[in-house]
Amino acid sequence: MENPFGKITTVGAVMNCFYDGMTLMFGGFGGVGTPPTIIDAILDKGIQDLTLIGNDTGFPHIGIGKIVSRGRARKVIASHIGSNPIAGKLMHDGKLEVEFSPQGILAERIRAGGVGLPAILSDIGMDNEIVSRDKPRYQLHGNEYLVETALTAEVSIVYAKKADFYGNLIYDKSARNTNPLVAMAGEITIAEVEEIVPMGSLDPDEIITPGVFVDYIISSQGVNWRWAWE
Known part of the structure; x- marks a missing residue:
């Protein structure tokens, strides 16, 4: 198979993109649409102290949850962690920092990062201490908004049904979820x-x-x- 654009490679060849302490963004929803081969390779390489950005922390032994459950993450930015009880325990034990962001706002922060915007304005969670704590506020047209910073990462990993040699991607049904946004927001x-x-x-x-x-x-x-949903 010819590879005129040089994008097709092996999982071993991309492992030099991953390193301790990096920020890693991932697609997926509870494991659906999360790249299993890449995650297993990250675990095998022993990468740790990661900041993870994605919708959730998966299940303990599925998707990104495998990285979280093995204590390889320092921080998670996600909309929820409820499907992974190990993540909850690590958070309560002070071993995992968790920044919660409402699901729609999280998706928009990732999209903003992907298109080069520094932040977005939102009135979601204005009266919620967990959501609004330490966030700057901005007045516009007589209304007050929270300033939600855009999100980017050193590396984004996504899972797709098909790709051509140039990297155009097609996703399969619900595996589409956050993958298109995540694909835009990584330096790699x-x-x-x-x-x-x-x-x-x-x-x-x-x-x-x-x-x-x-x-x-x-x-x-x-x-x-x-x-995983069955």
Whole structure:
């Protein structure tokens, strides 16, 4: 298979992108749409002290939850951690810093980071101490808003159903979730995909993430995480 754009590689070849203390952004919702091969490789390499940004902390042994459960994360920025009781215990024991962000606001903060905006304004959670604590406020047109900083990461990891040689991505149903936003917000974006096809094989109307956002493509082990919901 020809690889004219040089983006197709192996999981071992991209491991130099990961290092202790980095910020890692991930797609997925409870494990659905989270790249399993990449996560296993990060664990095998022993990467630790991570700041993780994503919708949730997965389940204890599924998705990003495997990294959290093994104590490899220092901080998590997420909308909830309830599906992973180990994350909750680590937080209460003072071993994991957790920054909660309402799900829609979290998604918008990631999108803002992906398009180069420094922050967004929101009136969500104005009276909620957990949400609004230590956040600056801004007056506009007679109304007050919280200033929610944009989110970016050194590396973003996403999971897709198909990719062509340039890195154009198609996601499978609910696996789409936050992946398109996460793919935009990393300095380096690595996509794990189930199928790699030649240029011109994808219907342009079905492409969700343009290849300009994707730096590397690796083949998946073919694991389907949708069983987690059954």
